[in-house]
Amino acid sequence: MSTAIEAIGVGKRYGRRGAAVLEDCSFRLPAGRISALVGPNGVGKSTLLMIAAGLLRQSSGRLTVLGAAPGETRAKIAYLAQGKPLYPQLSIADTLRLGAELNPGRWDAAYAAQIVERGSLGPKAKVRSLSGGQRTRVALALALGKRPELLLLDEPMADLDPLARHELMGTLLADAAEHGTTVLMSSHIVAELADTCDHLLLMGGGRIRLGGGIDDLIGAHSLVTGRGDLSGYTVVESRASGRGRTALIRRDGPLGDGWQVQEPSLDELLLAHLRSPDAPPLITPSTTAGAHRTEVTA
Numbered sequence: 001m002s003t004a005i006e007a008i009g010v011g012k013r014y015g016r017r018g019a020a021v022l023e024d025c026s027f028r029l030p031a032g033r034i035s036a037l038v039g040p041n042g043v044g045k046s047t048l049l050m051i052a053a054g055l056l057r058q059s060s061g062r063l064t065v066l067g068a069a070p071g072e073t074r075a076k077i078a079y080l081a082q083g084k085p086l087y088p089q090l091s092i093a094d095t096l097r098l099g100a101e102l103n104p105g106r107w108d109a110a111y112a113a114q115i116v117e118r119g120s121l122g123p124k125a126k127v128r129s130l131s132g133g134q135r136t137r138v139a140l141a142l143a144l145g146k147r148p149e150l151l152l153l154d155e156p157m158a159d160l161d162p163l164a165r166h167e168l169m170g171t172l173l174a175d176a177a178e179h180g181t182t183v184l185m186s187s188h189i190v191a192e193l194a195d196t197c198d199h200l201l202l203m204g205g206g207r208i209r210l211g212g213g214i215d216d217l218i219g220a221h222s223l224v225t226g227r228g229d230l231s232g233y234t235v236v237e238s239r240a241s242g243r244g245r246t247a248l249i250r251r252d253g254p255l256g257d258g259w260q261v262q263e264p265s266l267d268e269l270l271l272a273h274l275r276s277p278d279a280p281p282l283i284t285p286s287t288t289a290g291a292h293r294t295e296v297t298a
């Protein structure tokens with residue numbers, strides 16, 4: 001399985017004396033996955049996406065995108081920033097024309113136009129006259145029209161209505177399935193991620209704390225309720241409940257009697273890890289940096 005992004009010991013400080021935003025951040029994102037990038041506000045998700053997009057340089061460590069330094073692969077990457085920057089004075093048609101000019105040889109005009117049309121947007125409408133969600137649609141058309149191999153999206157769903165979100169995420173899924181596009185998108189909307197993503201990177205303390213296929217990560221945990229001894233297990237979170245306690249644990253081995261065991265939902269898995277920033281990290285083998293590596297350039 002080829003690699004879309006590989007980070008090895010990546011660190012980032014803004015300014016010489018700034019606090020470390022990323023610290024020894026290591027992971028591998030296999031190609032073709034639709035991965036959620038999750039974590040609390042200010043943890044460094046945008047910073048990591050900008051480094052992968054080649055717009056910001058890490059302070060230490062190595063990061064490769066599609067096998068090369070991010071700046072060298074820019075033609076194959078589309079990045080959609082949080083603020084969805086577009087030229088307000090341009091019309092939608094002009095914006096898409098700009099996309100064609102900036103991406104010679106790659107631009108899929110019919111596809112970009114289709115994404116815009118599905119939002120009932122007229123090509124003559126000026127970008128400045130669009131709502132936040134409509135702007136997102138145009139920005140996504142610009143990103144997808146490039147037919148990127150890697151799509152980096154910073155909170156793409158925040159201002160979309162539920163129908164538009166569903167439709168555009170469906171487009172992303174179909175695109176990834178048909179063309180093998182790798183998608184890495186930051187989001188706080190966990191319910192939507194469960195339907196869209198098959199891979200997860202959870203950030204905390206400047207690094208990846210949970211990384212892997214969502215099914216594998218869920219399968220590595222149990223939600224247990226009852227009374228008894230959990231001292232032999234890795235307990236991510238434990239809370240008192242009416243029937244003793246409820247805990248999210250790693251499946252380190254068989255549990256004794258007295259525990260009711262359930263598979264956690266993605267929501268339960270994420271919330272438990274977000275509430276327990278000191279829980280030991282878990283990065284599955286396919287997401288471990290270096291494990292599948294053949295060559296890394298600086």
Ligand SMILES: Nc1ncnc2c1ncn2[C@@H]1O[C@H](COP(=O)(O)OP(=O)(O)OP(=O)(O)O)[C@@H](O)[C@H]1O
Nearest residue numbers: 014015018021039040041042043044045046047048
């Ligand atoms: N240009 C900058 N100069 C100095 N500090 C910055 C700069 N950009 C980001 N930071 C700091 O880096 C940290 C990480 O910011 P970043 O935007 O990457 O977080 P995030 O996880 O994307 O947050 P959110 O979920 O709120 O969007 C924050 O503490 C932020 O204040």
